[in-house]
Amino acid sequence: MKIPDLSTTYLGLQLKNPVIVGSSGLTDSVEKIISIEAMGAGAVVLKSLFEEEIIMEMEETIHTMTNRNFVFPETMDYMETIVKEDILLNYLQLITEAKKAVGIPVIASINCVSSQKWTYFAREIEKAGADALELNLFFLPSDSLRGEKEVLDSTLEIISKVKGSVKIPIALKISAYQSNLIRYAQFIDQAGVEGMVLFNRSWLPDIDISHLVISSGFVLSSPSDLGNTLRWVSMLSGRVNCDIAASTGIHDGAGLIKQILAGARACQIVSSLYINDLSQIGKMTDELYQWMVEHEFRSIESFRGRLSQSNSGNPAAWERVQFMKHFRNFI
């Protein structure tokens, strides 16, 4: 038996294994990225650069200045530029320094509100040396005046503009809250993205019943969140040309193996690293290695997608949603 090869490709990038540390506070400094590489990850996605955060910071600065009667319009414009450029420059510096410090691929991530910023940030990020760019397009489709078509059209427009502005590979990180995800994903795929990340995780609201205010719900995922990602990875595998990265609910080596069997080329991990620590990366890749030895798989490609919807021999199982008597385990 030859030694199993854990390497994979994602967005045309060579990864020594399929574990990517996903966009989060775990990836917001060069020191953390160096540790992530040392702990064995295949790649890293930087914390997103949020245009909204830049706007908020700008508003705060302007508010402070207004309170100090510091309100000349020229000063405001100047401050606006300074705040904007400062946050962007810090992010670009993170990319450049991370690229110098580690050998694993560094994928940047952006989330914008205005359409020009997607392309502006993308161009600057490419210049700074990122290997690829993830578009964090997560928003909650809750506007009753914007139907499925409008949501899709604006997504396709952003992809087209970004693709027209940069040469680095682009991945779209989507949310599970879309009508007919297969159709939505196929349109995105046809728009020419190199990858799709299923799924982003939203901040969840809760209610603090002691103080009667809105509070923050659970931030981290749990292993029980794996099933939804698994379902859609398996259903999209073979139905889109772009690479699929699984994200949400992967907490151990078994979760990693399941997603690859469903068709993922790579898996993004966040919550499990917050709950455990970075040593979880090595535990996951060790588990993958041992499992490949046991099952005599020499490469990731030799088993990737074996249980995707089209290859599983039981396509209906992936689409089953009702707890019918026939299938339920609970009496």
Ligand SMILES: Cc1cc2nc3c(=O)[nH]c(=O)nc-3n(C[C@H](O)[C@H](O)[C@H](O)COP(=O)(O)O)c2cc1C
């Ligand atoms: C604390 C925290 C911060 C995150 N920040 C970002 C972010 O800046 N950009 C992004 O695209 N996703 C962000 N995410 C989502 C993760 O990248 C990931 O998609 C999600 O947590 C699901 O993976 P998991 O189940 O392994 O946690 C964040 C998640 C957490 C828990």
